Amino acid sequence: MEFTAKKNNNATCDLSIQFSAEEVRTAYGKAYQNAAEKVKIPGFRPGKAPLNMVEKVLGDSVMDDAANIMLNQAMADLFDKLEHKPIRLPQFQMETFDKNTGAKAKATYDTKPEVTLPKLKKIKIQPKEIKISDADIQKELEGIQKNMARNSLKEESEPVEAADLLEINYKFKETGKEYPEQNQTGKFQMGAPQNPPGFETNLLGMKLNETKEFTFTYPDVYPASPESAGKSIIYTVTVTAVYKVTYPEINDDFASEVDGSANLQELKDKTKKQLVEIFGNALTKRATDDAYNEIIKESKFIIPESLIVEETETVFKNFMREFGLPVTSLSDYAKRLGKEEKEVRESFSKAAEKRIQTYILKQKIADDHKIQISEEEVEAGYEKEATAQGIPAETLKKEVQKQKAETYYRDKFLFDKIDEFVYAEVEKKSPKAISTEEAEKILSGKEE
Template sequence: MEFTAKKNNNASCDLTITFSAEEVNSAYKKAYQSASAKVKIPGFRPGKAPLDMVEKVLGESVMDDAANIMLNHAMAELFDKLEHKPIRIPQFQVETFDRKTGAKAKATYDTKPEVTLPKLKKIKIQPVEIKISEEDLTKELEAMQKSLARNALKEESEPVEANDLLEIQYKFKEEGKEYPENLQTGKYQMGHTNNPPGFDAELLGLKLNDEKEFSFQYPDVYPASPESAGKVYQYQVKITAVYRVTYPEINDDFATEVDGSANLQELKDKTKKQLAEMFQAALKRKNLEEAYVEILKESKFIIPESLIAEETQSVFQNFMNEFHMPQMSLADYAKRLGKEESEVKASFATAAEKRIQTYLVRHKIGEEQKISLSDEEMEKGYEKEAQSQGIPVDALKKEVQKQKAETYYRDKFLFDKIDEFVYAEVDKKSAKSVSTEEAETLLSRKE
């Protein structure tokens, strides 16, 4: 057997293999041996007939099997010798296959994608530092205060007031439609920020067991329920309980009740630190995203089209699962949107290509810098992950083993370490100080 392999400039390789007549005859022999257990020859049990009789009966009918046997054996032998390895089994075209003259087969197969990185120190980002204000602290303390609310049942004669908590039975319908048959039950917090403007006014002054029917038009812009925006609904409401909501005073006793802090100042200090850490971690992730965007722009990639096609399908399926959509093909989804399949596919392909590029860049950085994980770092990774999921580390490890997800988590922890290296290497300008409002705006931006 002889072979030639020519690397192309599109992450593919042309492979040609030639075989001697002896190798072709050997492949035929193996094909006859494989078929002997199934062929029926009078006077012999399956698998017991002499091989020359099997050959006479089957003749050239085993040629395809012989060719496959020969090529599979050839690839097993050639794999380590190939400078550019295939990422999947090559599909060969057999040009000649003759017992007297030998055989020749050709294949063009996809090779591993390639990436050339820029110098990381040439990548510039603008670090951001969070500035926690007294107003931010006040908002956090008020949120804690609300979590410790005390509800006292009001007397039957006491009317609903601005900050009361109500238990209600209700029905509602869009104007012009029929009410549903059954009542719903629920709680309604007067004065809540998500309440539609003007809705509370319909309930003010009602008392226990009062019933009211009214119409209400939602504002044209209502993020809490976009499907209701601008529409008019009819409501039937019955008050089944009214609670006076009171909140503890924000003082030293309050601080102790929240988390055991010795005094209010200690709670403030801890809250400020936690807020800063939370925002700083999110802003750092955003900085890393920006760094990778720039790295991708400056990197050079050669990626097989087949790999992008596979990842495109994966991105599409993840999208369907994330939004709990019924299973359908990309073509059917495009038809459902009223768009051309090529247009919809291109949008998913763009996301797929970016995902592949980001993976390749991180992997290449780790490879060039010889970044690896020690057992101790792996253990710390599990501890951190378990903490973020709010479960014991042993429970996480047990689930990882059950799901056979060890490789996934090893890659995740390794990429976290690579990300730390990237953040340390890129050129960081003087840090910019921002408020929490500015930070939230930055974090909401999509690259």
């Protein structure tokens, strides 16, 4: 067997293999042996007929099997010799295949993606530094206060007030349609910020066991429930319980009840430290992502098209799973959106390409700078991950072993280490102090 391999400039390689006549005959022999177990020859049990008789009966009908046997063996023998490795088994075309003259096969296969990096120290980013105000701390304490709310059942004669918690039976229908047969039950917190504007005014003053029917028109733009926007809905609501909600006063006793703090000031100091850490970590991650975005802009990538196509399908399936959407094809999903498949596929394809770029970028940085992860660092990674999940490290490791996810977590810890290296290497301007409101916009992607 002889071969030639020519690397192309689009992450593919042209491979040509020449086989001798003897190699073709050997492949035919193996194909006949494999077929002997199944072929029926009069006078012989399956698998017991002489091979020359099997060959006479089957003739060239096993040619495809013989070619596959020969090519699979060839790739096993060639793999270590190829300078540019295939990322999947090449699809060969047989140009010739003859027992007397030999065979020739060719294929163009995809190679590993390639990237040329800029110097990391030339990459510039603008880190953000969180500035925690007294109002931020107060807001956080009020959130804790709400979680410590105490509910006391109100008397039957007491009306619903602005901050009460209700238990209700209800049903609803769109104007001009029929009510469903069964009622639904639920809780409704008066004054909650997520309530539709003006909805709760219909409930004010109601009493226990009272039933009321009313029509509510949703705003023309209502992101919380887009399917309700602009519609007039008729509700029938029965109040089955009314609770007066009271909150503990934010003082030294409150601080002690929250976490055993000696006084309110100590709790405020702890709260500020926690906010600085939470926002600080999130903003550092965002700055690291910014660094990668800049590195990607300055890098040169060669990625096989087939890899992007495969990753596009993965990104699409992950999207459908994340949002709990029914399993369907990308083309059917595009039809449901009323858009061209090409347009929808392109949006997922861009995300797929970005994922591939980021992945090979990190691998290249790790290779160039010899970044590896030790067993001690893996253990520390498990400890950190377990703390974040609020479980013991041993519990996490047992679950990881059960799910056979050790490689996933080892790669995760390695990539975390690469992220830290990249953030340390790039040039950082003086941190810009920002408020929590600004930070939330940045972290949610709503920054202008």
